[in-house]
Amino acid sequence: MRYLLSGMAALLLTAFTGCIQHIAVSTVGDIVDDGFDALTDEQDLEFAAQALPSNLKLLEVMARNEPDNPTLLRLLAEGYNSYALGFVEDTDPGRAKMFYRRATDYGLHLLRQDDGLARAFDGSVDDLKAELSRHGKKDVPALFWTAFGIGSMLNLSATDPDVIALLPKAEAMMTFVAGVDSEFYQGGADLFLGTLFGSRPRMLGGDSVLSRRHFERALRLNGGKFLMTYVYFARAYAVQTLNEQLFGDLLKSVDEASIDVLPKFRLANAIAKRKAKLLESRRADLF
Numbered sequence: 001m002r003y004l005l006s007g008m009a010a011l012l013l014t015a016f017t018g019c020i021q022h023i024a025v026s027t028v029g030d031i032v033d034d035g036f037d038a039l040t041d042e043q044d045l046e047f048a049a050q051a052l053p054s055n056l057k058l059l060e061v062m063a064r065n066e067p068d069n070p071t072l073l074r075l076l077a078e079g080y081n082s083y084a085l086g087f088v089e090d091t092d093p094g095r096a097k098m099f100y101r102r103a104t105d106y107g108l109h110l111l112r113q114d115d116g117l118a119r120a121f122d123g124s125v126d127d128l129k130a131e132l133s134r135h136g137k138k139d140v141p142a143l144f145w146t147a148f149g150i151g152s153m154l155n156l157s158a159t160d161p162d163v164i165a166l167l168p169k170a171e172a173m174m175t176f177v178a179g180v181d182s183e184f185y186q187g188g189a190d191l192f193l194g195t196l197f198g199s200r201p202r203m204l205g206g207d208s209v210l211s212r213r214h215f216e217r218a219l220r221l222n223g224g225k226f227l228m229t230y231v232y233f234a235r236a237y238a239v240q241t242l243n244e245q246l247f248g249d250l251l252k253s254v255d256e257a258s259i260d261v262l263p264k265f266r267l268a269n270a271i272a273k274r275k276a277k278l279l280e281s282r283r284a285d286l287f
């Protein structure tokens with residue numbers, strides 16, 4: 001009887017510990033979620049560059065205890081995509097690709113929690129489109145950040161066959177987001193699609209008319225306040241169509257905009273200003 005009671009006590013203690021651990025991870029996850037909001041309105045790039053990796057590692061530590069926690073997976077997908085875009089890809093593309101792949105993996109893990117989406121993603125593009133027609137806004141974050149990671153990897157490795165094979169599915173996911181929640185991440189789906197159609201030659205699926213339409217829609221959705229829209233409009237569409245006048249006007253819009261034009265996205269706008277200057281410095285090579 002003594003051994004039985006001891007065993008029961010050990011089981012109860014294990015269950016209690018697991019329960020406390022779950023509560024702790026969930027609570028801290030919510031705190032870190034709020035912390036990410038605090039990072040997005042930070043305008044000091046150096047401070048944000050130092051703070052973001054530690055937050056991401058904290059999230060990964062928590063995710064080891066709760067690998068299917070949707071909040072943690074979403075934050076990791078968003079966080080690694082954002083870190084690679086803002087602080088790595090302009091100086092170390094190879095390292096950025098690694099972070100984009102990590103973001104994509106976390107996004108896929110979140111997406112695959114839905115059995116229908118998991119099966120459809122492993123099938124054809126038509127399978128995925130058919131499945132997406134049965135979904136709504138709640139699935140937008142997983143789809144958006146997964147597609148964002150795929151597209152960003154391709155931007156850095158245009159000849160990678162594994163990534164190229166995923167691009168039609170990324171396009172389908174972003175088209176879905178643009179249709180059901182166009183305002184998500186300041187018109188981010190239209191920004192993505194504008195870049196996708198604008199940066200490819202026509203023989204590979206590029207469409208300059210469709211590209212411009214998506215960029216202009218993104219600007220309407222975010223009121224021209226999400227400055228990264230201008231940067232990609234210039235880089236993908238203006239460069240591809242050799243429209244130097246538009247290129248200069250778009251980058252001028254970024255330069256003249258206040259960093260406080262969109263307080264919740266000060267960090268993204270600060271990054272956009274830096275990217276615009278870098279793009280302007282390459283004008284002679286682009287035209």
